[in-house]
Amino acid sequence: MKKSVKFSWSFCWLLLFLGAATCLVAQPDAKKKPKQEPDCSYNAFHAEVAEIGTSEKGCKIYTINVTTDGGSRYDLSHFTIELPCGSVMNVSNSRNWKVETGKDPTTGLKGFKIDDISSFGKSLGDSFTVEYTICSNDNCDERPGVVAYKFGQCVKYENLIYKDDDGGGDDGGGDDGGGDGGGDNGNCSTLLASLKETPILCYGLSGASLEVVIESGNAPFTYSWSNGATGALLQNIIPGTYAVTVVDADGNTLTLNSEISQPEQLIISETVQHPSCNLAGDGAIMLSVTGGTEPYSFLWGTGSVSSNLEGVNAGVYTVAVTDAAGCSIQKSIVLTNTIQINLSATTIRTACGQSSGAIDLSVSGGALPYTFFWSNGATTEDIQSLKTGSYRVVVTDANGCQSIGNYFVQENSDLRIAFAVQKPNCANEPTGSIDITVTGGVGPYAYSWQHGPTTEDIEGISSGIYRVTVTDNLGCAALATILVQKNSLQVSAQVAQPMCANDSNGSVSLTPTNGASPYTYEWSNGTTDSRITDVPEGTYTVTVRDASGCSVTLTYTLTSPNSITIAANISNGACGADGSYKVNAVVSGGKPPYQYLWSNGQTTSMLSNLSAGTYQVQVTDANGCKAVKEVEIKPESFSWTCIIEAPINAPVCQSVGNNLSASIQNASYYSWNVTSSDNSWKITSGANAGTVIYSAGNMGSTATFTLTMMKDGCTQSCSYNMEGSCDVRDNTGGGDPNNGDPCSEVVVNENQKTVSELTADEKVTEEEEVEEEEVEEKDSANFEFVAYPNPFEYSLRFEWTADVDDYVRLEIYDQHGRLLKEVYAGSINAGEKYHVEWLRPEGKEQLYFYRFTSQKQLLRGKVFSKKQ
Structure with a gap:
């Protein structure tokens, strides 16, 4: 095995390949010794330049083939290529693994890396390709030389192999690729940068940012983002994919990409156990939360901080869930009793002043037997001998579940109570009143209001519910429940829109009601009157306040009509003949209907029988807004002619499927017609197309085809004569x-x-x-x-x-x-x-x-x- 030697490489270490005298400077680093790891002694990975191409802009396109001999103990986790200078773009790989540019902190190499590689290294013959484009100036050799492999805890380096050399590779150990040993003799420049991301913390929010961090390059730098921004920092962005192109002072270009994502939406799902009946305390709510960022915290309206709520009765329970990022969501959950005791009753009115009323109660649901407890002390299901008044019953079943009923026994009397309510002001000050009128019964009447007064009418009241019992001289009583609501300040408006485009003659006039005068007005344009006038289109907000301090804020939008636009369509059906032009004024915008006034005195939208020249039309809409357009008619010459192409051969008599074609196939209108000496020639299809299909006539007959066609507003006609009858020979042939x-x-x-x-x-x-x-x-x-x-x-x-x-x-x-x-x-x-x-x-x-x-x-x- 070769001894590993660690080198410090100069910045332009590959200029030698482009003919530089000395640009590759390598010196042994005596201070550092390669790290020895028992499991990292063998490098199963190798990289070779498979192809070098040139882009339209003169940049080099590299295709790198990365292989494994299957002998690695660990799978490859990332692969790094060092780029000494130039700017890299369009980095991709055949496995669609993650790509990052800049300096790799693991290997120390500046360039780009293929990251998050999976399931590559233990299979013999496995490979993937990397492709990228690098652009550089004349003083830079962008040819890559050093690559690094990260597998397990191991990092291996080697020189990239080219087909035209042996790569000069070392044994794969040693240099971390991060040093610059000095001694540079070239003037290369490298643009390297990365994106610093501030993520979105909560679903549905913005606030993310991307910042370009320059690692290498010559200032000043320019930035061009995919969303149009031009700074190094992109703020308050929503989820999506963003790209930025960075150009340094040397013209090096680098494109960076990043995808801004957001956490999944917080969703609360619940499983409920409804309580058996009221006050049973056996209800429960179990929560399941998804999305956001774990862990979650819980806060119930009851004060509980657990994810589950147990031992509760029927009711509405609200929980707030907050995730680790501080995002929160709230949900209300309703629990109802599973056992319902249903009560219904029939009341029998009492005679006036007597105790002859009764309540006949009916019970269903729950578990028998039932027990009864009435507000008058009775414990039976039904009660009799009742005076006029209210009665309450509590029904309990065998399981202890309860239901409560409230009933009112009325007198069999013709006492009637009518009332008129004066609402208090919008501030709900005690300015309201109730004026009641009693009919029937025998006077005089006694009055008993629930809140204390014993007068017929009450004044100085605020909003609320008021109850009064009226008793006549015989002791008969009637009850009235009266709802008193406060007044709300109402404002009506008359809005006049601007008459014409860009006019400033709009207005809004207000009329307040149900408040206490005087009123004040605060408009968004500074006006303090009840009316704004002579204003252009736009949105105007006003706050109206009455003397009691009640206020209402309203918004009105004024919109002016679109500008009047006049388009002139010029046509000439007589193929350019003078005095045969037509002009049609097509108007949009403004407010229809429109009035027309031409410079020749005509008042219609269309003029006919015109000669070449200049005409002017003035259009006035329903609001009196005007627009003027000048129309120039230039003499035209039409360069096409109606021609029917002659067939190569005469048609066979009585044959079908024959065709004739017009010399021009893109006309806007065609009309074919055929006449023959014995009416035996027929058009079968295409009478309104550029090619007509016809059946030939009888032997000895002649035919004339006439074509009328229109193109560019010009109409022409032409004809073709089938003379000398039709071809009667048999020219079908027999073969080769x-x-x-x-x-x-x-x-x-x-x-x-x-x-x-x-x-x-x-x-x-x-x-x-x-x-x-x-x-x-x-x-x-x-x-x-x-x-x-x-x-x-x-x-x-x-x-x-x-x-x-x-x-x-x-x-x-x-x-x-x-x-x-x-x-x-x-x-x-x-x-x-x-x-x-x-x-x-x-x-x-x-x-x-x-x-x-x-x-x-x-x-x-x-x-x-x-x-x-």
Whole structure:
């Protein structure tokens, strides 16, 4: 085994690879001896440069392959590469392990490390790759040299192996990579930095921060964050991923990334044990808390600090849970009795002044037998011989569970109490009153208020519930319960919005009620009156206060209309003819309806029959707001012409699926029409498309196709005459031209502007074509193209040869003009023969069309399939 020697490396220790005379300075460090660890004697890991590329900006792209021979006792935990200078970016690895840049405190190397590596080291042949980009100036050799491996408690170093050398590696022991032995002879600069994170403590809050900590580089530094910030410190940020690009004074660039996370939301889940009945004390609540940061503390409304609450009765229990970070959540939990004793009663009124009333009680639920205790001392279920008044009963079942009922026995009297309430002011001062009116019975009446007075009416009261018993001269009584509420200060407003965009003529006028005058007003714009006027759009807040100190704060939003915007659409259906232009003013914003006034005196939104020139329109909306637009009509010349492309071959009589195409395929409107001498020619589809599909007529007939199309507001018409009747020959062919069967072959000569259709016997020989190639100019192409057999059963073969290099596309369409297949698309070489086969879809007999397109030619034809 080699003896480990620890070195102190200079800052630019790899400039030697770029031709520097002396930049690699290494001196043995006699003061430090390598640490000897029995379990760290063997290094199973090795790193090699697999590939070096160059980015568009001239930066180097390194691919490092890290392998293990499977002999390590421990798995690799992190892998560090030292970068002597330059700025590193786009660091990644094939296992998606964590990446950190800057100085590695474990190995002492400055560069970057792959951290949190798992399950790597004990399997023979296992490997992963690391890729990064490093940019540097002319005085810096960014080539990496030293790597470090951390496994178990061991740290091993070695020189990185390059394919063109042996790496000069040491035995992997020794240097911690952190020292700089001095003696630098280069002027390299390194930009190294890290991100210091202040995390979010509680779910749903902000307050996190990221700070760039510069470890190496030349000031000043500039910062560019992914959220637009430009400082070294990013504060009060929410969870998410943030990136910052740091540039130092030497132009070195470094990109750092960090993900700000937050704790999971605190959630309280409970398991409840409802008490059996009231006062049983056998209820319980067991809590389970998730999220936040453990441990948790608990505080119940009862004072308990335990996570569980036991031995409680029915009721509402509130608990506050606080985690270790100080985040808290509160929840209220309701316990109800599982055993319910239900009481209902029928009361019998007493005669006026007599003891003839009764209460008939009914009980259900609980466990028999029941015991009864009434407020008048009775212990029976029902009570009789009752005077007018209130009665209370406590019912207890065999288990000790109780239920309480309260009942009132009324007199059988016609005493009636009506009342009028004067509410106290909003401050609830004793300024209210109750005025009662009694009817029925026999006067005079006696009054008994629950809070003491014996007068008919009461004054000087605050809000609350008041009860009065009225007794007539015969002893008959009536009870009235009266709710008195305090007044609340009410404010109504009349709001006038600004009339036009950017106007300052809005207003808000207030009218307070139910308060004590005088009133004061405090507006957010400083006004102290009940009304603000001549204000622009915006939000205005006002506090209204009455003489008793009651106040209410209100907010009003004024919004002005959007600015009036005028767009002018210019059209010319007569293809640029003077006096045929139209202008349509399209208005948005403001408040409809709109009024129009043109410079020529017209008052409509659209002007017609205009010549080229300048026109002005003024638009006035319903609020009287105005906008003006100047419209310039420039003379136009339309560069397109309606043309129907002539077919290569005349259609076969009574055939279907024939097509004609317009010379322009991107018009906005098409309309095809056909007339024939015997009305036998028909359009079958595409009457409003760029290509029309038609069926040919009878032998001896002629037809005229007319096309009307519109493009760029211009409408033109053109026609094409099918003269000389239709082609009645059978040109379906039988098969391969090399075996004597006739087939359809189209030869196009662009130089001579001729199109000819040849049989196999008339085919141009290859010798003739080659001879022709030598004299023809190459700005056009001559194609020899054939499709056979025609008709065909299942497979159709296409063959072609061109005399120049070209790019071609071969497409198959059905009889309705729909694309079925792109059979071929690609470049071809001059003089080479190409062939391709097409397998038709299964089905009935059908006519197909092929379209062969090159950069210089367009060939079309049709083939027919027969039953298989």
